[in-house]
Amino acid sequence: VATKRISNFLNADELDFTSVSHDISRKEPLVIKDGTFSWGCDKDDKPILRNITLKIQPGQLVAVVGPVGAGKSSLLSAFLGEMVKNSGFVNTKGKIAYVPQQPWIQNA
16 A cells, blocks of 8 residues: 555656746736636546635735635645646745644654
């Protein structure tokens, strides 16, 4: 089982770096319009986020809140280009830094 998972990972398609536009002439630093996103390229992979539309204005403070499993981290991954964009438009302007909150415990 582990060997098959490693093989699937190593043979997976590369991220599509063209899925997120970087048009600096747009006013908004982040735009998603009618975006639908999934984690994989296979037909079996159902979209995780559907019909997402949002515009963040310059200087606007935004909080993404919700219960566990609601899609908060997936939304961030979508505009970073780490999810497969099935449809829609995504544009980011400027630099983005993202540090996911995943614990790392080193075994001593």
